[in-house]
Structure formats: C-alpha cells, structure tokens
Amino acid sequence: MRYFLIFLLAVNWCLGCKDPCLPSKEPQVKVIVEWQGGPASDGFRKVYAPDGWEVPFRENTYFLPVSLHADSVTYFFEGVTGKVDTLTILYTRRFFFESEQCGMVAEIENAGGQRSVRTTFQQANVVFSLNEPLEVGRRNIYEVRIIP
C-alpha cells in the first residue's frame, strides 16, 4: 500500500510537470534537422524571415515563431555553402478561453485537407501535438523535422 501511494504521488508529480496551458502567446516550432552528423549550427549559417529578421540559435536548434495573425509562416535557411532553402509552414489557428489560470489561448493545428509544409528541402514534416501520452511532462509539442 505504501509503495502504491508513492507511485501515485510520483505519477501526480510527473503529470504536474506538464504545462497546464496551451500557449497564450506566439507558439514556436522547434526545428529538428536530421543531418548525417552534427547539430544544426554546423549546417546553417542563419535562419531568417522574409523581412530579414534572423531567428536566434538556442538550445542547439532554432525555434520558429508562428504568427497569430496568419495561417502560414515562411523562413529561409541559409547553408554554409550559401544555398538558401525555403520552408513554409501552413496551419489553422483556434483561439478559446481555456481557464482562469490560462486565459485566452491559441491552438495551432494541421491545415485541414492540405499539406502542412512547402519546402525546397528534400523532405520536411511538421507535428502539432497537444500531448504526447507516452512521454510525461511534454505538452504543446510543435516540431518540424527537416531532411536537407
């Protein structure tokens, strides 16, 4: 019985690690580049938006802001060789009042009936997931996997 209670407490603690709220600000899409080897900084000189704003490199990758005002965003990836690839992420937005604690939140979903990315990379896939049930502590997962 004691171990069962400890187990319940542990599960409760792990679930408490999850972000209880959907984003109440611009969501960000994490870039995961499937290189033959090495982190993303080795492969891209810079990542930037059409207006020239450069996405900062942090936590060994890039986090691409998603506009709350439009249903798509485009970024350019400039490689060390000077080659520039384009990535456009398409999505649908939904805004709703989640709770007193969370306030008005934004939910980003796959664009219905059409591809979620357009790119000049060899391949790219985007994931918009509210929960990852097998990984406690993860919620609001926005990722784009790129194969250059």
Added chain:
Amino acid sequence: MKYVLFLNLLLWGLAGPTVQAQDTTRRVLLGIDLSKNVPALPFLNNYRYFFERGFLVEFPAYVPLGTSRSSLKITPGYCNIAANPVYRNLDYHNRGFLLKAGVDYFRSRRISVGGGINAAAYDEFGTFVLSGPFFGDLRMPFRRRVFGLGLEGHWARWWYLGPRFFISPELRFVIYAMWPGKSPEPYYIPGMGATSRDMPFTGGLSVRFGYAVAERR
C-alpha cells in the same frame, strides 16, 4: 495605483425616515463599510476575490415596517471596477447597476438578520492580449451583457462604542443565477460580490462603522 472607493449614501425623501439601519429603539444609524474602503484588502489572496480598482456606490433606503423591529430595505447602486489579475491576459472591467430589496429584522439591539432579492444588469468587457514578440500582439476584444439574480441572507452583530458610535460586522451569503452563463465565468456581480467562479454563490464579511443619530420625534 490600487484603490477601491466604496460609497454608501443614504437616499432621503423616500417614505418614512430613511436610515442606514434601524435598531429596536428606532434610532437612525449611519455607517460606512470599512471592509470595502481599506486599500490593503485587494492585495489579499492574490486578488482572486478582490478587484484592483473600483468605484461602488449604493443608496440604501430603510423604510420601517410598522413594528420597531423590522424595516424594508431597498438599495439601488452602480459599480465600475477593474480586475486585471483575475483572468490571465485579460484586462477585466465590470460596469453596471444593481438593485436589492429585502427585509431586515432586529432580534435584539445587538443582533439583526435579513434577506432579500438582488438583481444586477451589467457589462463585462476588456481585451484579451496574446503577446507576439515577433509578429505582433493579437488583441481580442471581449464584451458581454450579463443579468444576475440572487437570493441573499445576512446576519449582523452590533457593538456600541459609547452612546453613539458603533461597529458592526455582517456576514452575507448569496445564491445567484446568471444569464447568459458563458465562459469565462463571471468574476464579480454588482451587489452580490466576487464569485467563486466554480459554484453559484458568493459570501463575505463586511465591517461597518457608524454613528447613531438621536431618535426622531
């Protein structure tokens, strides 16, 4: 700046002697509500049950009902409050009117009980802001008109500080219903108080300080 201004004014000119409350000796009692005028109160409980800025005015009129123990109380009023920290990313405002009608009964010189019906018609409004450091903030206006109806019961104790002045705590409980009952749940209902957001009742403790005017003859 955090402030709460609560005015509790008397309506003169209604039938009979208008009083703040009327005790068993038929003396007129005038008072202010200390609990709504103390600036420190909004800081309690992380603002959850208090507003950040507020203007409340109530005009209670007491009309004696034949006996020396009971009186009819009618209270129209107006409120205009702001409560920014209540709902995340919403600057919340609440503006509207209230009307209370009920009966107060003095069981003795020191204890009174009462009850009645409360009504409120008000607007809740503000702007939800989803911050966008890169593409710009998204601002979503929020406005709705709400009607509330409640049943109130209250109990008050009266302590006299000498022959004239008194201090009187009052416990209050209101069961209410709202139209429309939309999300987010109403934060504050004029005349009934801050809601728990989860259950349809409000409650509270008021502490009034007042002065007993000489008996009218």
